[in-house]
Amino acid sequence: MTKNKNNQAIWSTRIKNNGSGLFQRIGSSIDIDKRLYREDIAGSIAHVEMLFKQKIISFKVKNKIIYGLNKIRNEISTKKFEFKKRYEDIHMNIEKRLFEIIGEEAGYIHTGRSRNDQVITDFKIWIKSANKEIIIVLNRMIKSTLRLAEKNIDTIMPGFTHLKNAQAISFAHYLMAYVEIFSRDKKRFNNNLDNLDENPLGVAALTGTSFNIDRNYTTKKLGFKRPTNNSIDTVSDRDFVLDFLYSVSVCSMHISRIAEELIIWNSEGFNLINLSDKIVTGSSIMPQKKNPDLLEYLRGKTGSSYGNLFSMLTILKGLPLSYFKDLQDDKEIIFKSNDTLIDCLKIFDEILKNFTPNKKRMLELANYGHLTATDLADYLVKNHSMSFRKAYQKTANIVNFAERNKKNLNQLTLVELKKIEPKLTIDVLKVFDLKNSVNSKKSYGGTSFENIKKMIMKYKKKND
Numbered sequence: 001m002t003k004n005k006n007n008q009a010i011w012s013t014r015i016k017n018n019g020s021g022l023f024q025r026i027g028s029s030i031d032i033d034k035r036l037y038r039e040d041i042a043g044s045i046a047h048v049e050m051l052f053k054q055k056i057i058s059f060k061v062k063n064k065i066i067y068g069l070n071k072i073r074n075e076i077s078t079k080k081f082e083f084k085k086r087y088e089d090i091h092m093n094i095e096k097r098l099f100e101i102i103g104e105e106a107g108y109i110h111t112g113r114s115r116n117d118q119v120i121t122d123f124k125i126w127i128k129s130a131n132k133e134i135i136i137v138l139n140r141m142i143k144s145t146l147r148l149a150e151k152n153i154d155t156i157m158p159g160f161t162h163l164k165n166a167q168a169i170s171f172a173h174y175l176m177a178y179v180e181i182f183s184r185d186k187k188r189f190n191n192n193l194d195n196l197d198e199n200p201l202g203v204a205a206l207t208g209t210s211f212n213i214d215r216n217y218t219t220k221k222l223g224f225k226r227p228t229n230n231s232i233d234t235v236s237d238r239d240f241v242l243d244f245l246y247s248v249s250v251c252s253m254h255i256s257r258i259a260e261e262l263i264i265w266n267s268e269g270f271n272l273i274n275l276s277d278k279i280v281t282g283s284s285i286m287p288q289k290k291n292p293d294l295l296e297y298l299r300g301k302t303g304s305s306y307g308n309l310f311s312m313l314t315i316l317k318g319l320p321l322s323y324f325k326d327l328q329d330d331k332e333i334i335f336k337s338n339d340t341l342i343d344c345l346k347i348f349d350e351i352l353k354n355f356t357p358n359k360k361r362m363l364e365l366a367n368y369g370h371l372t373a374t375d376l377a378d379y380l381v382k383n384h385s386m387s388f389r390k391a392y393q394k395t396a397n398i399v400n401f402a403e404r405n406k407k408n409l410n411q412l413t414l415v416e417l418k419k420i421e422p423k424l425t426i427d428v429l430k431v432f433d434l435k436n437s438v439n440s441k442k443s444y445g446g447t448s449f450e451n452i453k454k455m456i457m458k459y460k461k462k463n464d
């Protein structure tokens with residue numbers, strides 16, 4: 001066996017260049033993928049254990065390699081490891097260090113595998129746990145939302161369509177809409193796990209290997225469910241990267257929607273919520289200002305998430321099978337998306353704990369825009385045997401009348417109402433009560449207080 005020239009690239013026997021500074025900088029991904037060191041070492045340990053079980057390497061070599069890998073893990077986690085750009089990536093950095101620690105027998109570690117399957121194995125393990133971490137943070141956020149909803153079941157506000165006052169709702173019902181949204185996000189991240197549960201290790205560069213390896217063994221050892229089916233597909237596939245980036249984008253988009261809404265509600269024009277000093281920022285010139293910068297940050301970051309998703313889609317577009325260097329960028333993209341989303345979720349959780357609804361103002365605003373008009377139309381259908389269209393016309397006439405007289409619907413007298421619909425009785429006046437209006441929406445999923453209470457209970461149980 002030729003002696004390993006340890007400070008040179010693995011391929012230095014074949015390729016006679018040292019790589020210019022620029023090429024080294026471009027080609028090297030160590031600054032990014034060193035984050036995968038734990039996964040890489042776990043993958044290598046499973047691999048050599050399998051090689052030993054299959055009698056491809058000896059007991060002694062296996063133990064030496066595992067000893068070296070454990071030492072390297074320790075060196076990295078205690079920041080004693082020197083990462084070198086000239087060894088490109090985390091895989092080569094670890095392999096090179098293994099040679100330094102255990103000598104020539106390190107050369108057995110790469111039997112029957114390639115960096116192509118190695119990197120996806122590491123990456124899939126990493127993304128699997130990233131999905132799980134995001135689900136945990138989402139759960140925390142859902143809990144905070146439920147807590148706020150519980151305190152606001154009878155907080156009445158206008159529900160908007162087209163940002164115009166539409167019908168009265170409970171603020172808790174609005175919050176529970178976000179519980180649904182974030183629960184769907186959770187499901188989306190959870191659904192990603194199935195594809196991530198396929199073990200790439202052992203497909204080697206692109207063909208599989210002539211060594212008698214046992215992929216089911218490494219599958220089990222590394223916590224995957226099954227080995228991937230096709231070696232070419234395995235090293236080419238980055239669908240699991242797209243799934244993650246898409247899930248992050250959707251979740252981030254959801255946060256941007258609520259952030260935008262809270263920004264609007266916090267404006268002087270609406271004044272529906274108050275943000276505590278913990279989550280606002282001042283202005284350098286206007287001493288009076290308290291700006292919702294954090295909410296704006298959340299809204300803005302959605303742009304980066306979409307950008308990351310589109311970067312990856314574009315990298316993959318038209319890329320032939322199987323491995324190309326183009327794919328190396330996938331890690332930077334995923335890490336950025338992941339880190340930003342985790343930050344955003346944590347910030348959003350803080351925001352949930354640091355704003356209060358301005359209940360008085362919510363109710364006051366709900367008194368503008370004839371929010372109970374639909375209740376009146378429903379009342380006419382139920383009590384005066386009219387079709388809904390007929391009742392709609394009658395109600396429109398009543399709203400016109402109120403508007404002409406600069407009154408809200410609940411300020412109209414029975415005498416005035418009877419001028420438009422003589423059949424009306426005193427009974428009708430209760431439909432203009434906002435609380436009644438909210439509480440009358442008892443259809444499943446509607447805003448009645450009972451419905452909301454039941455939904456909160458259901459989610460509280462689920463999230464325990």
Ligand code: ARG
Pocket residue numbers: 029033089115116119323325327328
């Ligand atoms: N650092 C590389 C990446 O992340 C590992 C795979 C390298 N494979 C290769 N054939 N050059 O993509």
